[in-house]
Amino acid sequence: MEMTLGMNRSPAAxxxxxxxxxxxxxxCGLSQAGLGAKVGLPQSHISRIESGAVDVGLSTLLxxxxxLGLEPxxxxxxxxxxxxxxMRADSRDGSPPPRPAYALEDExx
Amino acid sequence: MEMTLGMNRSPAAxxxxxxxxxxxxxxCGLSQAGLGAKVGLPQSHISRIESGAVDVGLSTLLxxxxxLGLEPxxxxxxxxxxxxxxMRADSRDGSPPPRPAYALEDExx
DNA sequence: AACATTTATATGCTTTTACGCATCCATGTG
DNA sequence: CACATGGATGCGTAAAAGCATATAAATGTT
Numbered sequence: 339m340e341m342t343l344g345m346n347r348s349p350a351a352x353x354x355x356x357x358x359x360x361x362x363x364x365x366c367g368l369s370q371a372g373l374g375a376k377v378g379l380p381q382s383h384i385s386r387i388e389s390g391a392v393d394v395g396l397s398t399l400l401x402x403x404x405x406l407g408l409e410p411x412x413x414x415x416x417x418x419x420x421x422x423x424x425m426r427a428d429s430r431d432g433s434p435p436p437r438p439a440y441a442l443e444d445e446x447x
Numbered sequence: 448m449e450m451t452l453g454m455n456r457s458p459a460a461x462x463x464x465x466x467x468x469x470x471x472x473x474x475c476g477l478s479q480a481g482l483g484a485k486v487g488l489p490q491s492h493i494s495r496i497e498s499g500a501v502d503v504g505l506s507t508l509l510x511x512x513x514x515l516g517l518e519p520x521x522x523x524x525x526x527x528x529x530x531x532x533x534m535r536a537d538s539r540d541g542s543p544p545p546r547p548a549y550a551l552e553d554e555x556x
Numbered sequence: 557a558a559c560a561t562t563t564a565t566a567t568g569c570t571t572t573t574a575c576g577c578a579t580c581c582a583t584g585t586g
Numbered sequence: 587c588a589c590a591t592g593g594a595t596g597c598g599t600a601a602a603a604g605c606a607t608a609t610a611a612a613t614g615t616t
């Protein structure tokens with residue numbers, strides 16, 4: 339069996355990650371230009387990054403993420419579901435029902 | 448007030464992150480060449496990445512991290528302590544922690 | 557409605573740099 | 587010594603970062 343997990347360097351591999359940043363940007367009410375100004379990057383580059391046209395560098399990724407109130411952390415795979423659950427529970431507005439400690443989540447099921 | 452908290456694109460900014468990957472690599476008992484073989488990268492590049500000489504791209508970072516059993520996640524800043532605590536608790540003592548059965552694990556730890 | 561104006565995102569082009577190959581410098585080990 | 591094993595460096599090339607400009611979609615004004 340060929341087990342090609344999405345481990346290549348194609349745009350699709352990073353697109354999911356970048357999509358999250360794009361949503362976070364909009365959640366902050368920022369335009370590409372606004373975000374660019376915040377982190378000192380040209381709007382054109384933000385555009386290419388979000389579209390997956392370019393493979394953004396770690397430094398730029400850190401600046402963008404942090405300016406959006408996010409901190410990229412390398413989480414052990416076994417803890418990913420727990421962390422995702424934690425994030426979901428936090429971002430829920432006025433309805434915090436007793437949530438199970440773990441929830442089957444997307445990532446790349 | 449000038450509040451430029453080390454948010455530049457200098458090597459120092461990413462060194463912290465990369466140091467974690469380096470430790471994770473050693474924890475896996477892998478050499479730079481071994482890791483490179485796992486992810487299809489030349490050893491020379493792993494060297495430059497870990498030393499901070501180059502600003503590694505997101506795709507490469509994802510491949511490296513995942514090959515080490517780590518998943519980079521953008522965590523809201525307010526949740527960072529909680530996540531860190533989770534990771535600390537997990538890595539305590541060598542006894543196998545209650546692994547969530549649904550953590551898709553492909554490679555040998 | 558048509559036209560201007562502002563705002564948001566995308567594209568062409570140049571400079572800088574990550575990536576990849578080969579090579580080289582260590583420090584073992586028989 | 588020969589020969590591994592782990593890591594670093596010079597160099598060419600493809601691609602990211604940066605600048606200016608173009609397109610798109612709203613927003614306003616007559």
